[in-house]
Amino acid sequence: MNNGLLEFPTWIKLDLATYIDDFVRYLNVNYGDFFYALKATLNGLINLIYQSLNIIPWWLFILIVIFVTKKLLGSYRKGFLYGALLFCVGTFGYWDMMNETLSIVITSVIFSLLLGLPIGVGISTSAGANGFVRPVLDAMQTMPTFVYMIPAVMLLGPGKVPAVLATVIYAVVPVIRLTSHGIQQVDKEVVEAARAFGSSRWQILAKVQIPQALPTIMTGINQTMMMAVAMVVTCAMIGANGLGMEVLIAINRTESGRGIIAGISIVILAIIIDRLTQSFSAKGDK
Amino acid sequence: MAETILKVKNLYKLFKSNDITANEDVALKLLQEGADAATVLDKSGMFAAVADVSFEVQRGEIFALIGLSGSGKSTIIRCLNMLHTPTRGQILVEGSDITKYNDEQLLELRRTKIAMVFQNFGLMSHRDVLSNVCYGLEIRGMGKAEREAKGMEMVAMVGLEGWEHKTIDSLSGGMKQRVGIARALANDPDILLMDEAFSALDPLVRNDLQFELLRIQEKMGKTIVFITHDINEAFKLGSHVGILREGRMVQVATPEQMLSQPANDYVRKFIDNVDPSKVFSVRNIMVTPSCMIKATDGVNIALQSMRNNGVSSAYIVGEQMHFIGIITLEDALAVRAGKKTFEEAVIKDLPLITDMDTPVADVVELAASAKFPLVVVSEGNVLRGIVSKASILSSFCN
Structure with missing residues (x-):
């Protein structure tokens, strides 16, 4: 018997964990078909992207990176640097794993943007929705990622699909936040001017607010991509193959060299994605 | 009305x-x-x-x-x-x-x-000058070619030709507001x-x-x-x-x-x-000349009129108050003495104010350098009044 005044009384108990377990089990039993279909669809998409990446010969891929860099950043020097870095990843023997990782990242980013952009626009215009979504976003960002990996694995089984799901939950936050922030930051007089000239709600959004907020929105997209890359190792824990898995294996076997080169490969991937997408937001600033 | x-x-x-x-x-x-x-x-x-x-x-x-x-x-x-x-x-x-x-x-x-021009311009930095000007027409659903033609007209109206494809950020404040005005006018x-x-x-x-x-x-x-x-x-x-x-x-x-x-x-x-001189226009301070004669009156009437009014010059008008010129006391006396003809004596080369709404501030310099009060005429050279240095000065002290 504990003293109910000094310690929290044991008889006041909310067995939330059991309810959640029951709920997940309920979903699994009753909506198994739905999750199965979801898994199949997502798997198909991830594989499609993976196959497409695999079709591209390694040298062409490097050339593409060089030219895209030249086009976006205006510098062949950087282009060759990034090309060389990618070549390094190849020499580590990780080219195929890189493609695998990329396919997860790309799929996650696609879904994050499909979800995040409309939500961001939505909460920028409605104070009510904003009040509801903000705390949810905070929770999504601060909740340890492993926590929602458990139900994801239970519902979808291990593999790349729950990895994408977990990545989307984690990475969708910045694009929502920065989209809504960008739209709210648009000069009030500019929006007022658009109204004064007889723009409809939709015209203000499409012709003024979104274009004006574009640099901030692009920053959000860039952040989302970075966070998707950052999830790679975590996702390996639920069976997503790729560079993250390599790091995980190296940790388990305490092979420092293997872990470090796999880590470096992830860093190279992250740097290239970051620099290329950052150039978009910088462009919009001008 | x-x-x-x-x-x-x-x-x-x-x-x-x-x-x-x-x-x-x-x-x-x-x-x-x-x-x-x-x-x-x-x-x-x-x-x-x-x-x-x-x-x-x-x-x-x-x-x-x-x-x-x-x-x-x-x-x-x-x-x-x-x-x-x-x-x-x-x-x-x-x-x-x-x-x-x-x-x-x-x-x-x-x-x-109704269109509006804003204090801080309210221009859209993601659009160039012309496309800002055309904004109102664009949301009305006017076609691109038509609205750009109209937009160019307005850009020209506010004196920004050659700037139509510049970005907003590259303009000075004054130019930005010209864009703001053009945008408002484009809607007609x-x-x-x-x-x-x-x-x-x-x-x-x-x-x-x-x-x-x-x-x-x-x-x-x-x-x-x-x-x-x-x-x-x-x-x-x-x-x-x-x-x-x-x-x-x-x-x-x-x-x-x-x-x-x-x-x-x-x-x-x-x-x-x-500054009252900027508010008052010539119309508010001009007076009817006290000594005014018709061209057909001749020099004797001019002299008599000057004497009666105690002034040293007379304003000569033709039919329907058409302003002809000024004759001074000395010249009028010279005409009577037969030294000059009436025609020669009339001073016609005078600074005229042709717009009664000219602010007083704008005529100060002219009045200071003129020998006679300034003559105010309306369309068709019709004499409306005169503005003396004294009345300009008194308008400042109002």
Whole structure:
């Protein structure tokens, strides 16, 4: 018997964990078909992207990176640097794993943007929705990622699909936040001017607010991509193959060299994605 | 005869200061009893931005609304195109009450009848000059070629040819406001609302744009409601000026009326800063010459008239007050002595003022260098009056 005044009384108990377990089990039993279909669809998409990446010969891929860099950043020097870095990843023997990782990242980013952009626009215009979504976003960002990996694995089984799901939950936050922030930051007089000239709600959004907020929105997209890359190792824990898995294996076997080169490969991937997408937001600033 | 295009009747605009105690009815009642804004805020929790304001604007005039910051002038102008919904009162545009309009009618009103120019320009930095100018036409659904042709016309009108594809950020403040004006004019509105449009500009550029605005208004005959906190600007541009204080209209009058008969001490204090020579035009200070003769009268009548009036020169007019010239006392005596003919004696080469609305300030230099009082003529060289150095000086001391 504990003293109910000094310690929290044991008889006041909310067995939330059991309810959640029951709920997940309920979903699994009753909506198994739905999750199965979801898994199949997502798997198909991830594989499609993976196959497409695999079709591209390694040298062409490097050339593409060089030219895209030249086009976006205006510098062949950087282009060759990034090309060389990618070549390094190849020499580590990780080219195929890189493609695998990329396919997860790309799929996650696609879904994050499909979800995040409309939500961001939505909460920028409605104070009510904003009040509801903000705390949810905070929770999504601060909740340890492993926590929602458990139900994801239970519902979808291990593999790349729950990895994408977990990545989307984690990475969708910045694009929502920065989209809504960008739209709210648009000069009030500019929006007022658009109204004064007889723009409809939709015209203000499409012709003024979104274009004006574009640099901030692009920053959000860039952040989302970075966070998707950052999830790679975590996702390996639920069976997503790729560079993250390599790091995980190296940790388990305490092979420092293997872990470090796999880590470096992830860093190279992250740097290239970051620099290329950052150039978009910088462009919009001008 | 002038036609009323815009009529504001007993306009009120109240804002809630909080959600708990704010009571609109209490506030309105207090305001109708003449309470001041502080009392209303205290007792009803409503902030009265505009209280019982009425005025009329004639087609083709510039109506200037002036007041200190917080006097409600920006709120009023935003009511005129319903960016703010008035709490009470009517706003009649060509006789139709726009406060009763539904969303669709409002869009139509803003797209075709009323356009606005903003203090900080309100330009879209993601569009170039031309595409900013065309914005109003674009959202009306006008085709690209047509709207760009119209846009180029407006760009030329405000003197920005060659800049149409520049980015907004590359323009100076004055140029940005030219874009703002062009954008508003492109819609071909009947009424142009200008919210402190020149206040963010430095004085030289402001002067330039004021002149430009007058030129454009002359050319296009737009009705303009102009808001400013600069009394000189209001008097320079406005044919009628309304002075606001704490949301109430203190006086509406022409600049001349306001100067000569200020409604109260507040107005008097406000217009103390005004340079009267910029407000008074030649029309206000010119006088009819006391000694005026017909060309057919001859030199003897001229001399007699000069003697009777105690002056040393006479103004000679032809048929229908057509101004011919001046004859001086010495010359008239010379003609009588037979040393000169009458024709030779008349001085015809004189500086004339051809526009009675020229501000006095603009003729000071001319008057200082002229030997005789300045002659004011209207169209067809018809003599209307003269402006002496003395009357110019006395206008400064008004």
